[in-house]
Amino acid sequence: MTEVLTRVLGWAGLLAVAAATAYALFGVPADLNQGDAQRIMYVHVPAAWLAYLSFGVTALGGIGWLWKRDLRFDWLALAGAEIGVMFTFFTLWAGAMWGRPVWGVFYQWEDPRILSTTILLALYIGYLLLRRLTDDPVRRANRAAVVGIVAALDIPITHFSVEWWRGLHQGPTIGSPERVLDPAAPGQFVLTLLAMLAAFTIAWAYLVVRRYQLAAVQARVDEAARRGSLAAARAAAEGGVPRVVTE
Secondary structure, eight states, X not given: OOHHHHHHHHHHHHHHHHHHHHIIIIISOOBTTTBGGGGGHHHXXXXXXXXXXXXXXXXXXXXXXXXXXXXXHHHHHHHHHHHHHHHHHHHHHHHHHHHHHHHSOSOOTTOHHHHHHHHHHHHHHHHHHHHTTOOOHHHHHHHHHHHHHHHTTHHHHHHHHHHHSOSSSOOOSSSSGGXXXXXXXXXXXXXXXXHHHHHHHHHHHHHHHHHHHHHHHHHHHHHHHHHHHHHHHHHHHHXXXXXXXXX
């Protein structure tokens, strides 16, 4: 993607998020039962969706690396993991801000959705820490690919946890197949949420592109540094060899 298109994508994401946020705050009425606290849904749900999407990108990047042995897939996996960690943290924070006025608690370990989301965050923080254990790009990509793919198994567990176990979270309101055409929420709320999902996704795409570009630049810098170190070591070794003087 060219620099111009990347900038256009960034501005489009910024304007879309600003417009959708303004409408969510001032254009749509407050919920009858939860009041203004319900407005947190408009950022909480998109953040969770983008966390899933980000870690899915990481898993696909890992599969791509193991299949094609092309480090560009590893750069994409890294971009997805870092951005996914950010959105997962934001998901938990927004959920806590929403849960306190509605449930009376910021966090409850017994809730399967909250617990599985926390585990998801911990898994991908571990993924990022694992990448720092070696400077060898091939070895790093191999290890990260396996961990990124295995950790992605927690995505469906987190998503379906409200259906498999009982907890504070209610069941699907919009996303379940039987609720697609008849959501258990006012139409204006649903449209606002969909608009916020679209806006956040545009911004997410920009962040992924930028982080991928940064990973590519960092890879070139690291490769140049390794070659420089190798050249210096060779020069030092050659300079240290005793010379035989002959007459």
